[in-house]
Amino acid sequence: MILCYKKNYRKIILCTNCLISKNKEINKRKWEDVIEVVNLLVGGIKNMICFDKESINKLDHLYRINLINSCTGFKSANLLGTIDIKGNKNLAIFSSITHLGSDPCLICFILRPKSEFRNTYDNIIEKGFFTVNHVNKNDVGDAHHTSAKYPKNVSEFDKTNLEEEFIGDFIAPYVKSSKIKLGCKYVNEYNIKENGTILVIASIEELYIDENILEDDGWLKLENAGTVAINGLDGYVETQLLNRFDYARPKKEEGG
Amino acid sequence: MILCYKKNYRKIILCTNCLISKNKEINKRKWEDVIEVVNLLVGGIKNMICFDKESINKLDHLYRINLINSCTGFKSANLLGTIDIKGNKNLAIFSSITHLGSDPCLICFILRPKSEFRNTYDNIIEKGFFTVNHVNKNDVGDAHHTSAKYPKNVSEFDKTNLEEEFIGDFIAPYVKSSKIKLGCKYVNEYNIKENGTILVIASIEELYIDENILEDDGWLKLENAGTVAINGLDGYVETQLLNRFDYARPKKEEGG
Numbered sequence: 001m002i003l004c005y006k007k008n009y010r011k012i013i014l015c016t017n018c019l020i021s022k023n024k025e026i027n028k029r030k031w032e033d034v035i036e037v038v039n040l041l042v043g044g045i046k047n048m049i050c051f052d053k054e055s056i057n058k059l060d061h062l063y064r065i066n067l068i069n070s071c072t073g074f075k076s077a078n079l080l081g082t083i084d085i086k087g088n089k090n091l092a093i094f095s096s097i098t099h100l101g102s103d104p105c106l107i108c109f110i111l112r113p114k115s116e117f118r119n120t121y122d123n124i125i126e127k128g129f130f131t132v133n134h135v136n137k138n139d140v141g142d143a144h145h146t147s148a149k150y151p152k153n154v155s156e157f158d159k160t161n162l163e164e165e166f167i168g169d170f171i172a173p174y175v176k177s178s179k180i181k182l183g184c185k186y187v188n189e190y191n192i193k194e195n196g197t198i199l200v201i202a203s204i205e206e207l208y209i210d211e212n213i214l215e216d217d218g219w220l221k222l223e224n225a226g227t228v229a230i231n232g233l234d235g236y237v238e239t240q241l242l243n244r245f246d247y248a249r250p251k252k253e254e255g256g
Numbered sequence: 257m258i259l260c261y262k263k264n265y266r267k268i269i270l271c272t273n274c275l276i277s278k279n280k281e282i283n284k285r286k287w288e289d290v291i292e293v294v295n296l297l298v299g300g301i302k303n304m305i306c307f308d309k310e311s312i313n314k315l316d317h318l319y320r321i322n323l324i325n326s327c328t329g330f331k332s333a334n335l336l337g338t339i340d341i342k343g344n345k346n347l348a349i350f351s352s353i354t355h356l357g358s359d360p361c362l363i364c365f366i367l368r369p370k371s372e373f374r375n376t377y378d379n380i381i382e383k384g385f386f387t388v389n390h391v392n393k394n395d396v397g398d399a400h401h402t403s404a405k406y407p408k409n410v411s412e413f414d415k416t417n418l419e420e421e422f423i424g425d426f427i428a429p430y431v432k433s434s435k436i437k438l439g440c441k442y443v444n445e446y447n448i449k450e451n452g453t454i455l456v457i458a459s460i461e462e463l464y465i466d467e468n469i470l471e472d473d474g475w476l477k478l479e480n481a482g483t484v485a486i487n488g489l490d491g492y493v494e495t496q497l498l499n500r501f502d503y504a505r506p507k508k509e510e511g512g
Contacts, residue, residue: 049470051463056361063474068358070476071438071463073332073390074485074495075354096354098331100366101451102324105312108448110356110364134329140498148504159507182327190446192364194457195357201450207307207327214305218319220326222487229330229485229495231478234502237495239330242396242484244491248404251415 070232077230079143079162080109081131081173082123084152089164089173090119091156093146095230097132105204107132107184110197119152124200128186129171133178136226140236170206179210179225219244326488333486335399335418337387337429338379340408345420345429346375347412349402351486353388361460363388363440366453375408380456384442385427389434392482396492426462435466435481475500 056064075095082090100106111121124130135143142160150156157164163176170183183206190199213224221241228236312320331351338346356362367377380386391399398416406412413420419432426439439462446455469480477497484492 047467048464049467051465053361053459053461056460056463059474065358066474067463067470067476068361068460069355070478071436071460071465072353072355072363072388073334073436073483074330074478075332076329078329097328098352098354098366099325099328100448101453102321104451105309105324106451107328108366110354132328137498141501144501145504145507148506150506154506180327180329187450190448190455192356192446192457194443195360195362197357199446199455201448203309204312204324204327205309207312207323208304209307209327211303211305214323218315218322219488219491220323221491222326222330223493227329228498231495231497232475235475235477235500236498237479238498239485239487239493239495241487242393242492242494245397245400246490248401250404250406250410251401 066232070235074229074231074237077135077140077143077228077236079133079135079146079175079178080120081133081164081175082120083127083172084119084123085126088123088153089155089157090123090152091146091160091162091164091173091175092120093135093143094120100201106187106201107182107204108199108201110192110199112197121198121200122152124186127171129205130184130186130202131170131172131174132182132184133175134180134222134225134227135236136177136179137228137236137238138226139175139177140228144234144236167208168206174208179213180220180222180227181208182206322488326491330485330487330493333391333396333399333484333492335389335391335402335431335434336376337389337420337431338376339383339428340375340379341382344379344409345411345413346379346408347402347416347418347420347429347431348376349391349399350376356457362443362457363438363460364455364457366448366455368453377454377456378408380442383427385461386440386442386458387426387428387430388438388440389431390436390478390481390483391492392433392435393484393492393494394482395431395433396484400490400492423464424462430464435469436476436478436483437464438462 076097078094078097080092080094094109096110098108100108139162142162145160146156164173165176167174174181182204184202185205187203188201192199209220210225213220215221223239223241228238231237332353334350334353336348336350350365352366354364356364395418398418401416402412420429421432423430430437438460440458441461443459444457448455465476466481469476471477479495479497484494487493
């Protein structure tokens, strides 16, 4: 089966090259032909498009980052609020904020220190604290706009309708409209040598939650916060709860 | 403002203790009173419930893991398929699979080596390869069930309706019903000393995508795959696209 697949991926490359050709004339007929041929030969993976490492490497840059950024599933949508020692504020959208542990309460996220998020990283290192604010569905346009490359002395709070909010004596700015927000403290970082990214570890110092979101057992119904998720680099989705399940235990053997 | 907040969080703790009391008698009246008092005093964060580090530390274990697992936003829902040198297969749900980079194509995820996911980790180390399979909405019950602690010689494929699928000569099992699936290779790991977790780095070796999901620019419309996201430890949500945005560029100065 793999031989058929290997024989065919060259045709798939040809096809994706058509799709991303500069004149944007997509040869739909060719694409369908290729899928048909692949399906016939590969059989077991009917109606599936296959990319292997070599074909991915040959893809156009933008096609590739769209594909690879969306293939791991949905990502969290959070705005990171920071401030530097001069008082310049910064707000930037991140899709890699992840739960790391509940005891101690830790989160982590990935950044490229030489990217547009350099301001966020520098501010976190300078001040040691930052905020994490859920993006809600009314704010997706403004939230996405925070990924534009503004100079360090320009605050994204001034370039969007997102309002800054300082709560108590926490030094970093929160996003006022955000219904779930975390005050975080920088703890450590790990250099990921495979691609030069940095994994930042932070602790949760304080947590603000709109009262309609917190359920009796501590679970937050994110749908009630209007919290969105990110699909790829630039897609924003709203959600609807399918189900909550009990803690999973092994099924008992029948007749055992 | 912070003084008011600090004065009041003790009442919030009292309240969450009521909520999680063993006899499950929730004193709603007390809860509402506390929120009212907090709102009056804190003002700026009306209708918001506040937890600080100390109050989080005093929470009941289950309440706390529900809260902290859901406060960072939505997570990806993927089934990791592995096999050991004896041929025992394993399938386990993970919510921490994250995009790490597109060039080279890397993903990462977090695991606790002493947890129920020990089998997954051992198999990945033994064989060097594993599969990542999107959970689609028809499979959420079975996907969640893979978190039950079965012995190493029991395959979750036998305990659920999820069907294994071997494609080509890739050694790890895929999930047949999954509409987006990645064949991955273990690359490296980083020990996170803050809580004893491990960050695993892996490369994408091959990628299978249902033909209705891939858009002309390489973006995958995950909604068309029925791919779900995870809310906390045990909530599964379906999604609906709100918008896709263009690459964000700074707004031009008015009158500049």
